[in-house]
Amino acid sequence: xxxxxxxxxxxxxxxxxxxxxxxxxxxxxxxxxxxxxxxxxxxxxxxxxxxxxxxxxxxxxxxxxxxxxxxxxxxxxxxxxxxxxxxxxxxxxxxxxxxxxxxxxxxxxxxxxxxxxxxxxxxxxxxxxxxxxxxxxxxxxxxxxxxxxxxxxxxxxxxxxxxxxxxxxxxxxxxxxxxxxxxxxxxxxxxxxxxxxxxxxxxxxxxxxxxxxxxxxxxxxxxxxxxxxxxxxxxxxxxxxxxxxxxxxxxxxxxxxxxxxxxxxxxxxxxxxxxxxxxxxxxxxxxxxxxxxxxxxxxxxxxxxxxxxxxxxxxxxxxxxxxxxxxxxxxxxxxxxxxxxxxxxxxxxxxxxxxxxxxxxxxxxxxxxxxxxxxxxxxxxxxxxxxxxxxxxxxxxxxxxxxxxxxxxxxxxxxxxxxxxxxxxxxxxxxxxxxxxxxxxxxxxxxxxxxxxxxxxxxxxxxxxxxxxxxxxxxxxxxxxxxxxxxxxxxxxxxxxxxxxxxxxxxxxxxxxxxxxxxxxxxxxxxxxxxxxxxxxxxxxxxxxxxxxxxxxxxxxxxxxxxxxxxxxxxxxxxxxxxxxxxxxxxxxxxxxxxxxxxxxxxxxxxxxxxxxxxxxxxxxxxxxxxxxxxxxxxxxxxxxxxxxxxxxxxxxxxxxxxxxxxxx
Amino acid sequence: xxxxxxxxxxxxxxxxxxxxxxxxxxxxxxxxxxxxxxxxxxxxxxxxxxxxxxxxxxxxxxxxxxxxxxxxxxxxxxxxxxxxxxxxxxxxxxxxxxxxxxxxxxxxxxxxxxxxxxxxxxxxxxxxxxxxxxxxxxxxxxxxxxxxxxxxxxxxxxxxxx
Numbered sequence: 001x002x003x004x005x006x007x008x009x010x011x012x013x014x015x016x017x018x019x020x021x022x023x024x025x026x027x028x029x030x031x032x033x034x035x036x037x038x039x040x041x042x043x044x045x046x047x048x049x050x051x052x053x054x055x056x057x058x059x060x061x062x063x064x065x066x067x068x069x070x071x072x073x074x075x076x077x078x079x080x081x082x083x084x085x086x087x088x089x090x091x092x093x094x095x096x097x098x099x100x101x102x103x104x105x106x107x108x109x110x111x112x113x114x115x116x117x118x119x120x121x122x123x124x125x126x127x128x129x130x131x132x133x134x135x136x137x138x139x140x141x142x143x144x145x146x147x148x149x150x151x152x153x154x155x156x157x158x159x160x161x162x163x164x165x166x167x168x169x170x171x172x173x174x175x176x177x178x179x180x181x182x183x184x185x186x187x188x189x190x191x192x193x194x195x196x197x198x199x200x201x202x203x204x205x206x207x208x209x210x211x212x213x214x215x216x217x218x219x220x221x222x223x224x225x226x227x228x229x230x231x232x233x234x235x236x237x238x239x240x241x242x243x244x245x246x247x248x249x250x251x252x253x254x255x256x257x258x259x260x261x262x263x264x265x266x267x268x269x270x271x272x273x274x275x276x277x278x279x280x281x282x283x284x285x286x287x288x289x290x291x292x293x294x295x296x297x298x299x300x301x302x303x304x305x306x307x308x309x310x311x312x313x314x315x316x317x318x319x320x321x322x323x324x325x326x327x328x329x330x331x332x333x334x335x336x337x338x339x340x341x342x343x344x345x346x347x348x349x350x351x352x353x354x355x356x357x358x359x360x361x362x363x364x365x366x367x368x369x370x371x372x373x374x375x376x377x378x379x380x381x382x383x384x385x386x387x388x389x390x391x392x393x394x395x396x397x398x399x400x401x402x403x404x405x406x407x408x409x410x411x412x413x414x415x416x417x418x419x420x421x422x423x424x425x426x427x428x429x430x431x432x433x434x435x436x437x438x439x440x441x442x443x444x445x446x447x448x449x450x451x452x453x454x455x456x457x458x459x460x461x462x463x464x465x466x467x468x469x470x471x472x473x474x475x476x477x478x479x480x481x482x483x484x485x486x487x488x489x490x491x492x493x494x495x496x497x498x499x500x501x502x503x504x505x506x507x508x509x510x511x512x513x514x515x516x517x518x519x520x521x522x523x524x525x526x527x528x529x530x531x532x533x534x535x536x537x538x539x540x541x542x543x544x545x546x547x548x549x550x551x552x553x554x555x556x557x558x559x560x561x562x563x564x565x566x567x568x569x570x571x572x573x574x575x576x577x578x579x580x581x582x583x584x585x586x587x588x589x590x591x592x593x594x595x596x597x598x599x600x601x602x603x604x605x606x607x608x609x610x611x612x613x614x615x616x617x618x619x620x621x622x623x624x625x626x627x628x629x630x631x632x633x634x635x636x637x638x639x640x641x642x643x644x645x646x647x648x649x650x651x652x653x654x655x656x657x658x659x660x661x662x663x664x665x
Numbered sequence: 666x667x668x669x670x671x672x673x674x675x676x677x678x679x680x681x682x683x684x685x686x687x688x689x690x691x692x693x694x695x696x697x698x699x700x701x702x703x704x705x706x707x708x709x710x711x712x713x714x715x716x717x718x719x720x721x722x723x724x725x726x727x728x729x730x731x732x733x734x735x736x737x738x739x740x741x742x743x744x745x746x747x748x749x750x751x752x753x754x755x756x757x758x759x760x761x762x763x764x765x766x767x768x769x770x771x772x773x774x775x776x777x778x779x780x781x782x783x784x785x786x787x788x789x790x791x792x793x794x795x796x797x798x799x800x801x802x803x804x805x806x807x808x809x810x811x812x813x814x815x816x817x818x819x820x821x822x823x824x825x826x827x
Contacts, residue, residue, distance in 0.1 A: 005819035010791050016768040020694035024711050026683040033679045033719045587812050618813045
């Protein structure tokens, strides 16, 4: 058999004779070690997984959350002045009072920045991004009959994405450029582009009527700003900028309700004078002034844990961002959930002992906080009359993604994963009233498992937890003071997205897993896409109806619900799916659009369109959308040319956006 | 050797930790040597890495993960050494490693035709044993990019070495 490049090179390394010198002999090493390792937390019982999902999420949160501080342990909050009609929120009597407070809660991050340890435990190399907490998750909007809308969480509330459609065009954001394709079936082609600037990197965008609204982050004037830029796309061959708006801070998320855009950013105040600003200055236009948000529009949660402001703006798109309103609150955000009336922002918070452990531990390492008690702070903002901060409250544990929150009849339901006194993972569901006061809860279920997906349908919560099997829990929340687990069913693998199909059927999309055992150690491999249907007609006895497994495939929908295409007219679903295989000829890639419907609980595959275009080894299929009778596939290819110059190979290459299509079968 | 080696190491048993380390010491040194290009720096990187790993052993959940975990720490220690001011960098005097073969200098040369990133990808995959998806996460790159860079880099190296 022909030796692969890998085998040949590996053999050379193995035989290179480069081995550890005597100075690195284990006996000498043992003599170099410090007296004791850092204190470990009590080990989890029956722990088999290599990396705990929530631990990884916690590490991620430490690196990203702007709220980490030790100073909160020592500082006394200023005298409370509760905002009229609000719970646990404070207003400021003057700008001085505000800056004084910011000074008190100055973030410890300053001390810790540039610590190389910041990044190493920030990622989780063992799992397939399933735990990634920052992504914007979303419930289906109706969409027009001719083309789809982004799969969103709450009816009537649009969510920004990397792809949007109109009746005639498909807009796809890749590499800081929005590519506009004509929706002409096999003849679909790029007809225009809208580009971000060097200073402004585009994150996602909306299309609303004849306006395109891009959201991005700009680094200018030594600050970080979240920018919305509005374009007139009535003639795609002559797209023009019609307005813009920016606010201090790093882009967290956004929503659009009708013609109103809501932007949420995290502004970290480096000094007490670095208060949040807003203005019409955007990096694609000549500079304009930025104004500080007046202290009368700035609030604080009861006990802020850092000098981070959550900045919220409403921007009127009808007037091309001429009419805006912004407010800020001393607090921070990781995940947002928004319906037509209220916006909820959650932020992770670690218990004081976690901060002190971190403080005491070697050079600010993060390992001591693995598994520490965490809380989620929830800030409620009413949108019915401008922007009004209503209340803030904390619940135990951490939220998986935006689908873990849902408001029904004025009550907020929140599902979290936390740890009990013995550091075992446990799961909880809380019901909170209009002012976020707790009405009832179910706590401590699914020990040693963590939440992977949640869906609320009216008075019922469906919760997927996971350790080695994937139980679906059905929780009745019709009595807010006494939510109760009604039933559960177990299945291998786990779903990361639950979609209601009809009153009795739930569709789950997620990961197929395989256990690998070697000696005493066991680990799971996520090695495929799994689609499952559940019969939930009897809440006390949910059943698995059908399962389809696509081994070795992966799909963007496994970690981003927006990658689900729902065609409401046809009543079917489409997901992008790919697999890669290493063969003697190199990498072989297969990408396809999987079109299926759920019929009487069975998963019926209508079509598996394998795209030639996205099947070369460097392609990456990201989304499927539909316009008219065609499914369109959006993704990228890597184009590279490399040549031998001055005895050195120089590679030049870039990813390029592309489109493919197939008619619905 | 069971998973209790980790429990023992966690409880402060240095010999248990040293035994775990012993299984990987050659690979660790090889990785650092080819990443840093000289033996003194490689030795420093492995020493730093071992101390950090021992201190942080609580973060390790299973012996199965030991390899990936310790290489992650080593990768970071190497990066820290590379970011030192240049005048502190040492020339390779070749005194610490007794090469029995001509392969080491050839491999160094073959690696030198690669970009820094390609070299990291090759070393992480071939010497440290990471999967391409893990490398993508570690280096914050697209998975497809890592795969294509890897196959090209390996082809280039092979061509160079033949």
